[in-house]
Amino acid sequence: MSAVEGTIDLSAPLRSADLRRAAAPVSVVVDASVRDRVERGRDFLRDVREEERPVYGATTGFGALVGFAGREEEADQCDNTLAHLGAGQGPDLADDVSRAAILVRTWSLAQGASGVSAHVVDGLAAMFTTTFVPAIPRYGSVGASGDLIPLAYAAQALRGRGQAYLDGSRMPAAEALRDAGLTPLALDGRDALALVNGTSLTTAATALALDSVRSSHRALQALTCLLVDLLGCDPGFLHPRLLGAYGHPGAVDVADGMRKTLAGTLPAGTRPLQEPYSIRCSPQLLGAAEDALRYVDGVVAADLSSVSDNPLFFPDDDLVVHGGNFFGQPAAFAADVLAMVTAQLGNLAERQLDLLVDPARNGGLPPMLAAGPGRQHGMQGVQLATTAFVAEIRRAAVPASTQSLPTNLHNQDVVPFGTQAALRAYDMAELLRLLCGSLAVGLRQAAHVGARRPTASGCAALLDTLVEAIPAVDPDRALDADVRRAAELLTATPPG
Incomplete structure (x- = not known):
């Protein structure tokens, strides 16, 4: 595995130079200010749900099926979010594009407005110290509700499902995570939706x-x-x-x-x-x-x-x-x-x-x-x-x-x-x-x-x-x- 060079601070503005650097192993820093705002956003989501206020994707179906109830269990709602998006086709994206897209997504989630768990931001940041790259098919996104299908492949690979690359070799994602020393991400429905519901691939x-x-x-x-x-x-x-x-x-x-x-x-x-x-x-x-x-x-x-x-x-x-x-x-x-x-x-x-x-x-x-x-x-x-x-x-x-x-x-x-x-x-x-x-x-x-x-x-x-x-x-x-x-x-x- 390649040595880690340089740092990217999630509390600072994201720059194009950061995206280029993310193609190789780099340290992505989650400091106390980032953790605080992410945890505050998560705590607020918990309060909102206890008050039974409507929150898309937390308890509902997705897209055109928003009028139907989702799954009751948090882990099941994650699967409900991601499974149907496994419909991409074509060659895998270039490594630099895939890693840059995940960095853009990580920075967005780190702003604390998405209601994600803090461990999700930590897990994404940890990926960048390795050569791990999710295998993301090129075709499937219309960029309208974010890059749903490509980012779903990234999320699934980070959970240990699907395929990924490590040191340039394509292999099952679970194997790549293990060999990279990474822990598979545990996601609930809100975490999963936040990972896919953005324009991060397009931006990157x-x-x-x-x-x-x-x-x-x-x-x-x-x-x-x-x-x-x-x-x-x-x-x-x-x-x-x-x-x-x-x-x-x-x-x-x-x-x-x-x-x-x-x-x-x-x-x-x-x-x-x-x-x-x-x-x-x-x-x-x-x-x-x-x-x-x-x-x-x-x-x-x-x-x-x-x-x-x-x-x-x-x-x-x-x-x-x-x-x-x-x-x-x-x-x-x-x-x-x-x-x-x-x-x-x-x-x-x-x-x-x-x-x-x-x-x-x-x-x-x-x-x-x-x-x-x-x-x-x-x-x-x-x-x-x-x-x-x-x-x-x-x-x-x-x-x-x-x-x-x-x-x-x-x-x-x-x-x-x-x-x-x-x-x-x-x-x-x-x-x-x-x-x-x-x-x-x-x-x-x-x-x-x-x-x-x-x-x-x-x-x-x-x-x-x-x-x-x-x-x-x-x-x-x-x-x-x-x-x-x-x-x-x-x-x-x-x-x-």
């Missing part, structure tokens, strides 16, 4: 996708600058007066950063007066992406500080409120915006690589940047692959948040499909990383086959880093691993 996948797309967005700014310098383009398209007149904050900020990277560059004087849009309009494109990503930043920050549950308990006000905080519409919209941004950033990377390999537009460099055209093929395979990546991204970019379908006897008569939007954005973000890696390998190869040495120190430093990590393509070889290495090099350190 959106947050992880956002981090990845932001890293690629930064990488594309740097790669565009390197392209400009290698080809000897005039950087006038980044002039502050030009972008100031444009007026969009993201474009102004992106252009400012690109000018800093290109500081000291000397145009070759051999390029056309106006470059193709993939160069000339890059600050407008990347700037619009920045503005859109800032919107997604705000949604993710709100979701990470959200208690997405039903009902909620407020002891200080003697209040039990039934409602719809589990409705994942904000993240659905945000993930769809993220998908659109990803598609256009992917278009930019692919078009820039296409320009770079075309001798009619690349300043006379050999076709496909081949060291010996015909005898060698340089970037030809990589360029074909990038076309496939972009096609896949475009196919996946259809908005999910507009696809509402009624379900659950029309109890859930509108649904956001945020889970689909978020997981789709997560997948698309990985393809965008590979497009960045492909462009980077192309730029490195351009330097090998005759592009000029960059004249801006920032661009020269980036090229030197790529040259050190990626050998020249001479002779031809498989480049799949080089593309992945370049992508990792460019996007390995997203911000906290």
Whole structure:
């Protein structure tokens, strides 16, 4: 088992960086203030039940069957909550997504408004010190009453039912818990409902996708600058007066950063007066992406500080409120915006690589940047692959948040499909990383086959880093691993 590194404090705000760290063993701290508010919420639930006030899911059926009585025994009511949700299908979610989703759920429950037992929060926190990962099928959530089916699989695995992973190996969950030194969670009906009745998977996948797309967005700014310098383009398209007149904050900020990277560059004087849009309009494109990503930043920050549950308990006000905080519409919209941004950033990377390999537009460099055209093929395979990546991204970019379908006897008569939007954005973000890696390998190869040495120190430093990590393509070889290495090099350190 891996060593535990770092801590996540449940009394502090949850951040995207915490979700990334939770992919590996980490200490999740349940301090006295957290325990106190969780226990107060639980005590209040007990008082409410003794007063026979109505509480959804404590004694009732679920969803459309709320009008029927649930099971009388607490442990039986837990089974009543979870058993029917074992209907997911498809491949298991990636480990980082599953663990991030459970961390989001743990933080939400730790706010004390869900009425859960304190030992539930303790048990969830203990999981993070190990490599335990519930096996959660991808398909089954509509994100309308939270991520019911995926989170039910997580809850069942933590009870020792179903399947889980430990140290990367899939096995029965009871065996994984035992080998990890974890105690199976004991849940009553309220505990079980609180574990599943929230948008934690949707939030986690959106947050992880956002981090990845932001890293690629930064990488594309740097790669565009390197392209400009290698080809000897005039950087006038980044002039502050030009972008100031444009007026969009993201474009102004992106252009400012690109000018800093290109500081000291000397145009070759051999390029056309106006470059193709993939160069000339890059600050407008990347700037619009920045503005859109800032919107997604705000949604993710709100979701990470959200208690997405039903009902909620407020002891200080003697209040039990039934409602719809589990409705994942904000993240659905945000993930769809993220998908659109990803598609256009992917278009930019692919078009820039296409320009770079075309001798009619690349300043006379050999076709496909081949060291010996015909005898060698340089970037030809990589360029074909990038076309496939972009096609896949475009196919996946259809908005999910507009696809509402009624379900659950029309109890859930509108649904956001945020889970689909978020997981789709997560997948698309990985393809965008590979497009960045492909462009980077192309730029490195351009330097090998005759592009000029960059004249801006920032661009020269980036090229030197790529040259050190990626050998020249001479002779031809498989480049799949080089593309992945370049992508990792460019996007390995997203911000906290």
